[in-house]
Amino acid sequence: MESQIYKLHQQLINKDISCVDLVTEKLNALKENTNNTVNATLDDLALSLAKKVDTKIANGKTIGLLEGIPFGIKDVYMLQGTTTTASSNLLKNYKSAYTATAIEKLLDAGAIPIVKENCDSFGHGSSSENTIFGAVKNAINPNLVGGGSSGGSAVNVAKDYTVFSIGGDTGGSVRQPAGYNHVYGLKPTYGRISRYGLMAYASSTDCVGPIAKSVEDIRIVLNVMSGKDVKDQTTYTSAEINAESITDASEIKSVGYFKNFIESDAIDSKIKSDFLKTIEKIKAKGIEVKELDFFQSDILVSTYYTLAMAETASNLSRLDGSNYGNRIDDKNLKESYAVTRSENFSEETKRRIVGGNQVLSQGFSDEIYLKSLALRDAISENFEDDFKDVDIILSPVTPSTPPEIGNSLKDPHAMYLSDAYTVGFSLGQLPTLTVPQGTETGLQITAAKTKDELVLKFANFLKDTI
Amino acid sequence: MSKIMTVDILSSIKGAQPSEAVNKLFEVIKNAQTTNNTSFNNNRNHCLSLNDLREDEVIESSAIEKQIIIENFPKEKNGYLVVSKIIEE
Numbered sequence: 001m002e003s004q005i006y007k008l009h010q011q012l013i014n015k016d017i018s019c020v021d022l023v024t025e026k027l028n029a030l031k032e033n034t035n036n037t038v039n040a041t042l043d044d045l046a047l048s049l050a051k052k053v054d055t056k057i058a059n060g061k062t063i064g065l066l067e068g069i070p071f072g073i074k075d076v077y078m079l080q081g082t083t084t085t086a087s088s089n090l091l092k093n094y095k096s097a098y099t100a101t102a103i104e105k106l107l108d109a110g111a112i113p114i115v116k117e118n119c120d121s122f123g124h125g126s127s128s129e130n131t132i133f134g135a136v137k138n139a140i141n142p143n144l145v146g147g148g149s150s151g152g153s154a155v156n157v158a159k160d161y162t163v164f165s166i167g168g169d170t171g172g173s174v175r176q177p178a179g180y181n182h183v184y185g186l187k188p189t190y191g192r193i194s195r196y197g198l199m200a201y202a203s204s205t206d207c208v209g210p211i212a213k214s215v216e217d218i219r220i221v222l223n224v225m226s227g228k229d230v231k232d233q234t235t236y237t238s239a240e241i242n243a244e245s246i247t248d249a250s251e252i253k254s255v256g257y258f259k260n261f262i263e264s265d266a267i268d269s270k271i272k273s274d275f276l277k278t279i280e281k282i283k284a285k286g287i288e289v290k291e292l293d294f295f296q297s298d299i300l301v302s303t304y305y306t307l308a309m310a311e312t313a314s315n316l317s318r319l320d321g322s323n324y325g326n327r328i329d330d331k332n333l334k335e336s337y338a339v340t341r342s343e344n345f346s347e348e349t350k351r352r353i354v355g356g357n358q359v360l361s362q363g364f365s366d367e368i369y370l371k372s373l374a375l376r377d378a379i380s381e382n383f384e385d386d387f388k389d390v391d392i393i394l395s396p397v398t399p400s401t402p403p404e405i406g407n408s409l410k411d412p413h414a415m416y417l418s419d420a421y422t423v424g425f426s427l428g429q430l431p432t433l434t435v436p437q438g439t440e441t442g443l444q445i446t447a448a449k450t451k452d453e454l455v456l457k458f459a460n461f462l463k464d465t466i
Numbered sequence: 467m468s469k470i471m472t473v474d475i476l477s478s479i480k481g482a483q484p485s486e487a488v489n490k491l492f493e494v495i496k497n498a499q500t501t502n503n504t505s506f507n508n509n510r511n512h513c514l515s516l517n518d519l520r521e522d523e524v525i526e527s528s529a530i531e532k533q534i535i536i537e538n539f540p541k542e543k544n545g546y547l548v549v550s551k552i553i554e555e
Contacts (some may be wrong), residue, residue, distance in 0.1 A: 021507050033476070041521075049513060080530065080531070080534070081534065082528075093533050094538060095537055095538055096534070097527075097530055097531045097534040097535050097538070098527075184500070230520040231520075233514050233518075233519065233520065234514070277494065297495045299494060299498055301491065301494075302491040302492070302494035302498075303495065303498075304493050305488070305491050306491060306492065306495055308475070309488070316476075320478065321540055321541065321550055322540075323475075323535075323538070323540075323547060324535075324538035324539070324540065325538075325540065327540035327541070329541075329550050330549070330550065332550060332551045332552070333549060333550045333551065333552055334478075336550040337478045338474075338478045338479065338480050339480065341477070341478050341479050342479050342480040342481070342482075350477070350479050350482060351485050351487065351488060352488075353477045353479065353482075353490075354473045354474075354477050354479065354482045354483070354485065355484070355485065355488035355492075357473050357476040357477045358473055358484055358488070358492070359492065361471070361473075361476060364492075367495075367496060368495050368496065371495055371496075371498065371500060372495055373498055374500045375495070375498060378500060411487075412485070412487040412488075413486075413487035413490050413491075416487070416491065
């Protein structure tokens with residue numbers, strides 16, 4: 001089975017390559033890259049960890065599968081002693097005081113963090129242009145966006161600068177850039193991986209998500225990061241997913257797709273025809289395919305953004321420059337807060353904070369915020385009914401191919417609508433994987449809550465089918 | 467004593483105004499059909515069991531964590547955080 005992690009692990013234990021050489025090679029590639037994927041490289045930490053791995057191998061000791069494997073971290077995760085900027089001006093010099101649980105688990109398994117990766121500021125964007133580090137350029141065509149918000153992470157994996165990267169997915173921020181750069185990206189079931197140490201955007205849909213070049217690598221990294229964590233009380237205990245179990249997809253008897261996604265005027269004609277060809281190939285394998293009814297895209301996008309903005313307005317209210325961040329002092333505390341936030345937040349971040357405060361304020365909350373919560377429940381109910389009929393839901397990742405750099409920031413409403421196919425699964429808190437097959441921007445495989453294993457099974461099935 | 471709180475004050479962002487792009491999203495919600503407008507009467511919300519809460523105890527931060535928190539102070543004097551003049555109204 002294809003796995004970049006296994007391959008490198010074998011090379012390390014065979015002494016075909018030293019860990020220091022491997023890490024050095026990746027660090028050099030990151031520094032020389034022109035795709036703007038890097039906020040900071042972690043040379044000292046990475047090289048000292050690599051030396052330890054080499055010593056262990058030289059002494060004939062056994063190393064774990066992830067030991068010595070270089071990986072990237074979206075710059076919204078805490079890693080003690082490193083700068084965590086969220087690609088923002090406000091936190092450009094902020095140093096993590098502690099380490100996120102998901103990252104800690106990878107460190108405990110011996111993986112080596114080599115880079116903090118560029119992304120949309122605080123996860124606010126779908127193109128990785130909303131960043132102080134320069135727009136992330138697509139791995140396949142540098143005139144196009146890298147996707148977002150985990151754009152730097154997806155491009156680094158696609159370009160082999162990292163073996164895998166850890167992105168964050170609130171409304172599609174792992175799945176969409178994975179699709180734009182032709183790699184795998186998983187948004188696990190909400191609560192499978194602890195959010196502790198992930199800078200909060202919208203807490204009710206924020207998910208830690210691995211990006212890699214193979215299903216097997218996604219499985220390995222997912223297993224390591226999963227599990228209950230007292231520091232994030234929304235986490236749950238999950239069983240390990242075995243390598244062998246995901247090679248057998250015989251239990252998947254039926255697949256559904258949302259016909260309104262495919263019949264929409266907004267979908268690119270090539271994405272539509274490629275998607276329908278994939279459906280035919282699945283049918284030819286004897287799997288029943290059902291057309292499903294779903295909410296219109298504008299309802300999905302509006303529900304998601306209303307709730308996400310309300311949550312981000314609340315989460316980002318702590319960023320006032322008092323205890324940390326790029327404070328700008330003024331005549332009194334209140335003015336200092338306002339000037340600090342006005343000068344340091346990007347236009348897109350301010351737009352979302354203001355939108356969130358609008359819907360949370362008296363007179364608006366019933367009409368918009370509470371109604372959005374009710375719509376979210378209706379969306380979840382729709383999913384529950386669908387999964388009584390089908391095992392898997394398949395959908396395109398995006399209605400269109402990646403836009404050119406510079407276009408998304410000009411028309412924020414169009415950018416919000418481009419998330420039409422990803423946000424519904426976030427609201428449903430469902431496990432969804434982007435696979436780099438089927439359409440120009442890939443396919444999304446979704447299963448019922450906690451059935452992440454089924455998603456990986458179907459990904460392996462698709463790999464052999466299309 | 468009631469005061470109208472505009473979004474720039476609520477958001478602590480000078481001169482902030484509602485945006486057209488975001489208002490378009492809200493219009494969709496206003497016009498959407500739902501069976502009810504309350505979401506608190508079902509079991510779909512991600513709730514926590516009272517029997518499964520973490521212990522309510524203080525956990526001391528490590529020395530390095532404390533040191534970094536101090537390093538992050540925008541202004542520091544003798545190990546203490548310096549803040550702007552407090553609100554006088």
